[in-house]
Amino acid sequence: MSIAEQLRAARSLTLNANGAPINLQDNISQWNPRDLYAFNITSLSAVKLELGNLREDLDIQLLNDQGESIQASFLAGTTPELIERDLQPGQYYAQVQQYGGDSRYSLSINVQSYQRYQFEYYFNGKDNTSDYYTGYTYARSGTYQVGQFYDPTEKNNTTGKNGRYFITAMTEGGDRYSTQQVFVDRYYDVDATGQSFIPVRQMAGDKGLGSEQARIEGPLTGSFGGDQWEYDAAVSELSGNGLSVTEGLVAPGYMLGLKHSVTNSLVATENVQVSFYLSKDEVIAPDDYLLTQSTIANLYSNSTKTDTIQITLPSSQNNFWDGPGTYYIGMIIDGDNLIKEAQESNNLNLGMGKDVTAIDVQEFDAKPAFLVSPTIGQAQKSGQIEIDALINSAGAYWDTSQNGGFIPFSFYRPGAKDYIEETSTELTEPIKANIREVLKTIERYINVQFIETADNEYVPLRYMFTQDTNSNSYAYAFYPDSTTGGDVHLSDRWESDAKNGFGLGPGNHGYMTLLHETLHALGLKHPGNYDVVGTGTEGPYLLPNNDNTSNTIMSYNTPGSSPITPMEYDIRALQHLYGAKRSNSNATTYQFTTVYQYEVASETFGLAKTPIKQTLWDSQGIDTLDLSQLAPVDGGYSINLNSGGWITTQIDRDRQIYYAQQDRMPYYATPFGTVIAYNTVLENVMTSKSDDQIIANSASNRFGGYDPGQDGGNDRLEGTDRNDILDLANYRLDQVQAQLQGEDLLISLPKGSIRIVNYYTSTNRIPIYLNQAAYAYTISAGWSKIPD
Known part of the structure; x- marks a missing residue:
């Protein structure tokens, strides 16, 4: 059944005039894996969908009039699903769908129309002290406190989107609120139509724009908008969001990946400092345990920077810990107040799932699962040449079925043991950063988690410089085995090369080589009868017209630009070995x-x-x-x-x-x-x-x-x-x-x-x-x- 046919077959609902929720009960089974409900909204409204009383895992999606997903909730198990969103007038659909087994469910659809409120907004311009906006905005019904801000859409406080409004009891000519605590350098969507306007040379009262002097003289003769932009030209507005643990074992002394976003909703700024703290409660403060700090070199106007950094939890002997339990990691943006902002209060403690995340720390003495080394597995041929031409003749790969899917990696440290005669040295920090990024990229495609550990000769993936005096080798690696398997050796002779240096970023040959050698260490071979020393590679082989880096990064035929991810054949081979x-x-x-x-x-x-x-x-x-x-x-x-x-x-x-x-x-x-x-x-x-x-x-x-x-x-x-x-x-x-x-x-x-x-x-x-x-x-x- 096409999407259009599914939408036409949806059960049509009529919303209650008094705003009371619609409560439904039904069931989902393998014979009826989804239910679709249609409802129509006639004005800007707050919509809440609640799916509960589940016996198996069901999910819910909010669809637009084309059947496209606007928002979804896919929580695991029988956890109740919730969607909350503001919607413009139009036709919408609630789709309940099966993910687990058969189940009954209850569905509540609650739609609350917004009410229209007048506002009057005063501020000091650069030259004028009596500038104002007046107009109206929409808000949910309720009681609003004088002296507080009303923010209609928290996610879109950016130029050309919407603003936020200070609730005041003042009358025309009354005292103005402190301009240091209001946003003045943005366009306003005062009628919630999505149409923005530029406040330059407008008549008094036109779309709610003017100044008190303009009320007397009529049209403005100067550049009111110029006053507005000049006033706040150097002000940024920073906030954090999306903090979560992406990888690693949550145990004292071990490394975690922290994904996070920093948003600047106003003027561009530089060198934004982000501090990460470990706390015993949800309230993050500068006197909590400092894990690390990072710096964002440039954060442009109305932009968001998303990144993942590595942090190490304090060891089990550290006095911070109170034993097993729930702890919290949070971030503080610009903790030293080095950047002028429209407001400082949203630089920390915005809440769980935003700039704070909880971690459950239990294993204080047990050996972490990732320290149980993966074994050497032996994969069978697939019968597909695009896969088999890339898998080493023994089918060797790292079998993680007994350690929870972890493949540890490390960087050679001085004095550590090695299995070969060449002299090994430690890699530079830019190369280490590139390798971490390479492994994070590979994780997007296969069912493993790479975790950085302290170096020793038994770590499956080891990266090092090697001073090979007997050859001019650029880089080489070993297939998985119990000795040198997974070791990746790089030549330090190329670090000053503008194209081949391993510390160069994506798009350069050196970065592509890190990907190529890492895939060797995971079990992939060359797809043709060639290698760096001229002895050839075991078959089977791709046909020459398919043997190129547009299909596989393992090829020696390199037409065009360098890949920055495994290519299509590589991913098929990796997923054959490690799962998708x-x-x-x-x-x-x-x-x-x-x-x-x-x-x-x-x-x-x-x-x-x-x-x-x-x-x-x-x-x-x-x-x-x-x-x-x-x-x-x-x-x-x-x-x-x-x-x-x-x-x-x-x-x-x-x-x-x-x-x-x-x-x-x-x-x-x-x-x-x-x-x-x-x-x-x-x-x-x-x-x-x-x-x-x-x-x-x-x-x-x-x-x-x-x-x-x-x-x-x-x-x-x-x-x-x-x-x-x-x-x-x-x-x-x-x-x-x-x-x-x-x-x-x-x-x-x-x-x-x-x-x-x-x-x-x-x-x-x-x-x-x-x-x-x-x-x-x-x-x-x-x-x-x-x-x-």
Whole structure:
């Protein structure tokens, strides 16, 4: 059943006029794995969905009128699920879905309309002392305290979004509140329409803008907006969020990964200090146990920086501990108050899940699970050459089934034992940082957790400099075994090289080599009969036309840019050995800024300006590629939604020549972009403003992003069928012209066109949504509605 059919079949609910919640009871089973409820909101409202009384694991999603996920709750087990969100008027759906076994459930849908409140807002400008805003905003019904701020949307206190309002009993001409504690340098959305305005040279009272003097004289003659921006030009506004433990064993003396975000909602600033503390309660203070500090060099206006750092908990002998129990890690932003901010109170203690997280510390004396070394496993062949050509002949890998999925790694320390005769030395800090990033990247794809430990000769993965006097080797590593297995040796001769140094960032050959050697240490081999010393590599081998770094980072054929992740064949081989990681299993939107950089939530993957190759892995969910922010390019973009398909430019797809190591014959590969991993299914595409070539996959694809007022380019859709949707719902029939060209249907839009390849040779044609209805086009009848 298509998405449109599912939405039409949803149970329609009528909200209670008095605002009372709707309470429902039903059940989910393997024969009915999801229930869908439709409801309509007529004004800005606060919506609360509660799913409870569960016997098995059920999840809930809030969908928009297109069936796209707005918010979801996927808590484990029978934990009640909760969604709270403010919604604009429109049609919405609550979807209850099965994750575990059969279960009854109760569902509460509570919708509370916002009320309209007047406000008057005074502040001191640079030259004027009587500037003000007046207007109205929407707020939930309730009692608001004079002298406090009302924040309608905490997540969007940024220029061009919305502000927050100080509640005051003052009248016109009354005392103004201290300007040091209010935001004055932003646009205001005073009528909650989402339309912002620029406060420059507006008449008094127009959209609530003016000054007291303007009330007398009429239109402003000076630049009121200039006063506004000049007043607060140097003020930043910092806050922390998303603090969580991402990796490591929670035990005294051991290392943890801490993921966190820092947001600056106002003017750009530099050298933001973030301090991390260990506390015995949820209230974090500067006199708690300082774990570490980090510095963000640049934090731009209206931006968020997300990072993961490594911290080490104090040893079990440290006087901080009171024994096993729950402790807290929190962060304080700009604890020394070195940066001028609009307010300081939100630099710490925003609450659990924001800038504080709880840790359960129990193992004070027991041997941590990750110190139980993984054993050497032996994998069977897969029967697929893309996998078998990359797995070492013994099938050796690190079997973590007995230690909870941990693979320890360490950096060589002076005086430690080694199994080879060459002299080993310690790596530099930039190289160590790159290796940590490489291992974090690999973790996105496979079911292991790399954990940093103190160095010894038994650690599975060991990284070191080696002064090899008998060869000019650049780097080498050993497959998994019980002695030298997993050791990665790097030459220190290349550290001053501008391209090959191992401390250089992603996009450089040195960084790619760290990935290549790490995959050797995990059990992957070269896909061709070659190696660094000229003795060759055991078979089987890839064909020369597939043996390149656009398919596998293990190749010696390197067309185009350097990969910064394992490539598609590498991930297939790694997942064969270690299992596939569940990644982005909810409905996920991938917002592309270039073909080699995309964002998911607040995380960025790839690089903005340096062309690279990377792989996108998504294990589940109804997902969207949003290409709407891609800059126009000559020739347009190429988007192949199938496994192994590339998101790149049309001009460069399969255009980079290389001469294969095996036969020295010329072959071609894609030089840069993002490739879709095997078993990754992406359903929806928001097209770019360039000419897009889009190749559909076997899922139910939805192609959208077209609007009558915007240039959508001249797009080409290939491989579509009746399970797909071309979304032109914003167009009327009289705005769209269609004609036969060969076997293709060419649709002409006010700005741009869409060619559906082989539309007339197929009886399984893609539906075209126009003006909220599905249509087909024939030469004889023109546009005709498709029956429901």
